[in-house]
Amino acid sequence: MKWFFRGKIFPISRFAVREESMAPVFMPGDHVLTFNWARVSKGDVIVFKSDGKKYIKRLTKIKGNLIAVSGDNVARSAKMDTIEKNQIVGKVIFKY
Amino acid sequence: MKFLRIIDSIFKPQVALAHCDIPCGIYDPHEAQMAAHTVFRMTAMIEELAASSDNPDFEERKRIISQIARLTKVKEDHAELVKAQVRIIWGDYFKPEHLTKYKDLHDLVFKIMKQASKVRQEVNPQQAQELLSQVQKFAQIYWETKDRKTVRVKSGYPTEGEVVLPR
Numbered sequence: 001m002k003w004f005f006r007g008k009i010f011p012i013s014r015f016a017v018r019e020e021s022m023a024p025v026f027m028p029g030d031h032v033l034t035f036n037w038a039r040v041s042k043g044d045v046i047v048f049k050s051d052g053k054k055y056i057k058r059l060t061k062i063k064g065n066l067i068a069v070s071g072d073n074v075a076r077s078a079k080m081d082t083i084e085k086n087q088i089v090g091k092v093i094f095k096y
Numbered sequence: 097m098k099f100l101r102i103i104d105s106i107f108k109p110q111v112a113l114a115h116c117d118i119p120c121g122i123y124d125p126h127e128a129q130m131a132a133h134t135v136f137r138m139t140a141m142i143e144e145l146a147a148s149s150d151n152p153d154f155e156e157r158k159r160i161i162s163q164i165a166r167l168t169k170v171k172e173d174h175a176e177l178v179k180a181q182v183r184i185i186w187g188d189y190f191k192p193e194h195l196t197k198y199k200d201l202h203d204l205v206f207k208i209m210k211q212a213s214k215v216r217q218e219v220n221p222q223q224a225q226e227l228l229s230q231v232q233k234f235a236q237i238y239w240e241t242k243d244r245k246t247v248r249v250k251s252g253y254p255t256e257g258e259v260v261l262p263r
Contacts, residue, residue: 014104019115026114031104047112056112071114096097 008036013090015047015054021071022056026095032056034090040067045092048083056092057081123189125235126259128181131174132231133255135215136224138171140255143221175212178227182208182234194241204234228257235260 017030022045026032034047044059048069057069067083145160145167152160186205195201211227232248239246244262251259 014100014109015112016104016109018111018113022114028114031100031109032112033100054110054112056114096100 008090011035011037013047015056017056021073022058023073025072026056026092031096032092033094033096035093036090038091038093040088040091047089047092048087049089050083050087054089123185123238125181125185125231125238126261128178128185128231129228129235129259131177131181132224132228133251133253133257133259134174135171135178135212136221136228136255136257137253138167138174139215139219139221139224142167142171142219172216175216175227178231179209179212182231185234185238189238190241194237198237198241201237204230204237208234225257228255232258232260 013034013036015032017026018028020028040046040059042059046059047054047056058072059067060070061068065085069081142164208230211230215224215227236246239262246260247263248258248260251257
């Protein structure tokens, strides 16, 4: 059962996007919904936590427990970062 | 959608940052150098453009204008890329302890920002060369903070300039 819920109680979370590394798809001021029980795959936009902050990035690669993420806007986000699966908060499913 | 916004105005959503702020430690000033070389090359290519006469025909004018527009766009884009790449390393990588050894680092970054704007405003190979020199100095400082000696090698680019690389 824990596997099904991916260790998360709430299935949906709301986030306000700040900064521009996901432009033009997600601009500063956009709000998004994440589905926190979703299985993620390459190309998904995800919200994850790191050092007490939440980030929104696109998932570019999965290798075992490691996930590579990067921004869509290369002028603002030139680096690719690696996170672990347990850092994922949820998959972005809706922008409003 | 409006309904969700109303909910958000009452119960504030969490913030999801879309900037690159994870300390992954992967930085390289090489892209800034390549961009500075590109600015220099575009400037030189605009300078080299010449009409066949004092009063070229319409087709030739069209060709020259189109070429200048294309070269200028690339020059503009790469001047901004220099700024972006230098800013990322300056803002995310450099720490206060680096400043004790490299006291003019802030000043150098400030000069690069100004120079990158200047090369956009002008078509001046000397100014483009100055930007490249500043970015090379920035690259040298970056590698020295990582205890890496640097070497200047011929880039192999049409600019015939050098790039600063770690040994």
